[in-house]
Amino acid sequence: MKRKVFFLSDSTGMTAENLGRSLLAQFPDISFESVTRPFIDSPEKAEKVAAEVNEDARQMESRPIVIDTIVREKVSSVIRAADCFYIDIFSTFLSPLENELGVCSSHTVGHPAIFREDNQTVNKAYMHRIEAVHFALANDDGMHLHRYDEADIILIGVSRTGKTPSSVYLGMQFGIKAANYPLIPDDLELNKLPPALADHQRKLFGLTIRPARLAEIRNERKPNSTYASLRNCVDEVRQAESLYRQYRVPYIDTTQLSIEEISARMLQRAGIERRVASL
Amino acid sequence: MKRKVFFLSDSTGMTAENLGRSLLAQFPDISFESVTRPFIDSPEKAEKVAAEVNEDARQMESRPIVIDTIVREKVSSVIRAADCFYIDIFSTFLSPLENELGVCSSHTVGHPAIFREDNQTVNKAYMHRIEAVHFALANDDGMHLHRYDEADIILIGVSRTGKTPSSVYLGMQFGIKAANYPLIPDDLELNKLPPALADHQRKLFGLTIRPARLAEIRNERKPNSTYASLRNCVDEVRQAESLYRQYRVPYIDTTQLSIEEISARMLQRAGIERRVASL
Numbered sequence: 441m442k443r444k445v446f447f448l449s450d451s452t453g454m455t456a457e458n459l460g461r462s463l464l465a466q467f468p469d470i471s472f473e474s475v476t477r478p479f480i481d482s483p484e485k486a487e488k489v490a491a492e493v494n495e496d497a498r499q500m501e502s503r504p505i506v507i508d509t510i511v512r513e514k515v516s517s518v519i520r521a522a523d524c525f526y527i528d529i530f531s532t533f534l535s536p537l538e539n540e541l542g543v544c545s546s547h548t549v550g551h552p553a554i555f556r557e558d559n560q561t562v563n564k565a566y567m568h569r570i571e572a573v574h575f576a577l578a579n580d581d582g583m584h585l586h587r588y589d590e591a592d593i594i595l596i597g598v599s600r601t602g603k604t605p606s607s608v609y610l611g612m613q614f615g616i617k618a619a620n621y622p623l624i625p626d627d628l629e630l631n632k633l634p635p636a637l638a639d640h641q642r643k644l645f646g647l648t649i650r651p652a653r654l655a656e657i658r659n660e661r662k663p664n665s666t667y668a669s670l671r672n673c674v675d676e677v678r679q680a681e682s683l684y685r686q687y688r689v690p691y692i693d694t695t696q697l698s699i700e701e702i703s704a705r706m707l708q709r710a711g712i713e714r715r716v717a718s719l
Numbered sequence: 720m721k722r723k724v725f726f727l728s729d730s731t732g733m734t735a736e737n738l739g740r741s742l743l744a745q746f747p748d749i750s751f752e753s754v755t756r757p758f759i760d761s762p763e764k765a766e767k768v769a770a771e772v773n774e775d776a777r778q779m780e781s782r783p784i785v786i787d788t789i790v791r792e793k794v795s796s797v798i799r800a801a802d803c804f805y806i807d808i809f810s811t812f813l814s815p816l817e818n819e820l821g822v823c824s825s826h827t828v829g830h831p832a833i834f835r836e837d838n839q840t841v842n843k844a845y846m847h848r849i850e851a852v853h854f855a856l857a858n859d860d861g862m863h864l865h866r867y868d869e870a871d872i873i874l875i876g877v878s879r880t881g882k883t884p885s886s887v888y889l890g891m892q893f894g895i896k897a898a899n900y901p902l903i904p905d906d907l908e909l910n911k912l913p914p915a916l917a918d919h920q921r922k923l924f925g926l927t928i929r930p931a932r933l934a935e936i937r938n939e940r941k942p943n944s945t946y947a948s949l950r951n952c953v954d955e956v957r958q959a960e961s962l963y964r965q966y967r968v969p970y971i972d973t974t975q976l977s978i979e980e981i982s983a984r985m986l987q988r989a990g991i992e993r994r995v996a997s998l
Contacts, residue, residue, distance in 0.1 A: 451983075525815075604856065612978075704730075
């Protein structure tokens with residue numbers, strides 16, 4: 441069984457995609473084929489997509505599913521009229537919200553975190569995210585800068601535990617300044633915190649991983665190396681975890697977690713609020 | 720007027736936050752104060768949050784708004800009973816979807832792109848995203864590697880037009896391998912494509928920005944420098960745009976766009992499908 445899905449939006453399409461995929465994940469036995477059509481912000485563009493939807497309905501066994509975050513009624517009504525199963529996310533929730541809040545919604549296209557020169561608050565929150573991404577890159581892999589005073593959190597762990605993507609994600613999504621420092625064998629042998637980290641103990645967060653999975657990942661990068669050998673991975677992980685326990689560094693096993701989950705769990709454990717609006 | 724908002728989830732909370740913020744952005748005259756409570760995956764944890772919601776309802780003038788993506792009824796029913804205006808995203812859409820698809824939803828907690836060892840497809844899509852993030856970092860700012868054969872897209876532009884965060888976002892969100900190359904004054908003076916880019920013309924995508932905004936951004940970084948001067952910014956932007964036109968490189972003005980918008984527009988213009996499921 442295969443169903444075609446359209447994610448439609450008058451903006452980037454991220455909300456329709458994110459919510460849509462979460463909903464569809466609840467039907468693991470059905471195979472979905474999805475396309476995203478962003479920036480559908482006029483009745484003319486909507487007509488084009490509606491034609492595409494109708495064409496798919498003719499060709500496939502079952503009508504397409506449309507998941508739609510188009511705000512303006514004049515545009516979304518064109519899609520609604522097409523031959524599809526239609527989920528209109530905004531209409532569904534905006535009316536009840538209007539009642540609860542006692543005001544009309546603005547029905548404008550746009551997002552809270554977009555940079556606009558006429559809105560200094562939003563501008564600031566957005567610039568904070570961009571700054572945090574640059575911070576993550578400048579402080580990746582224990583690089584020279586060591587602006588650890590500025591860091592909100594410092595991720596530590598052996599090579600390939602997910603430090604870099606997690607640091608970048610924390611900046612991108614939440615505006616959290618995350619540095620990361622790789623625990624290399626020289627650090628681990630000493631069995632104490634590397635000097636660069638010693639002054640920042642309360643900002644540290646450890647990542648760990650199951651040795652067998654680590655060996656797999658490292659083998660893709662450097663096949664048949666000592667670095668990737670299971671024996672070495674077992675040793676490094678054991679030493680790193682012992683270091684975390686010794687210095688009471690909170691840590692998390694990333695083996696089965698996505699960067700979204702790693703990041704959300706770290707913020708929760710470290711008690712850091714998600715302080716910047718993301719899109 | 721100020722309203723308290725809770726984003727609740729049995730997973731990372733990203734879907735509740737993303738959709739919730741989009742909805743609330745439609746009420747620009749109301750000031751919202753939001754907190755996110757992820758991983759609410761048991762009735763006990765739900766009780767704790769419900770108590771927090773009730774406490775807020777007692778203290779504030781109006782009851783809190785709760786935006787909830789908790790899948791299991793046993794958990795979400797605890798929240799539903801609290802004193803709040805309750806938006807239950809999953810229940811609202813899952814029943815109609817079950818009817819349309821003719822199957823029951825799995826009502827399981829989780830997301831499509833999470834790494835699971837028992838599911839090779841999901842695993843692969845997720846690893847693709849992580850690989851693309853590493854690719855963006857290794858090919859940032861015209862760095863030595865030049866793995867441009869592997870790149871899906873190569874972003875070019877003068878310093879501080881948003882190339883780096885956009886490249887990382889494309890990898891993180893869509894698994895698109897984006898390299899980026901800064902057009903430095905030496906490149907611009909020659910008035911032709913830098914040699915490193917000449918073989919990859921069809922992958923190029925230009926970023927531009929209004930000179931006044933560029934000067935502002937650069938002044939934050941290097942105050943009162945030639946680099947940040949308006950005259951220099953005007954020149955660099957003019958030369959870069961002239962290069963784009965000369966080589967028919969598609970380009971986009973990033974002045975008022977967020978990285979989400981820049982990325983969505985680039986993919987659309989470049990005709991690149993969003994091929995990897997994001998959370």
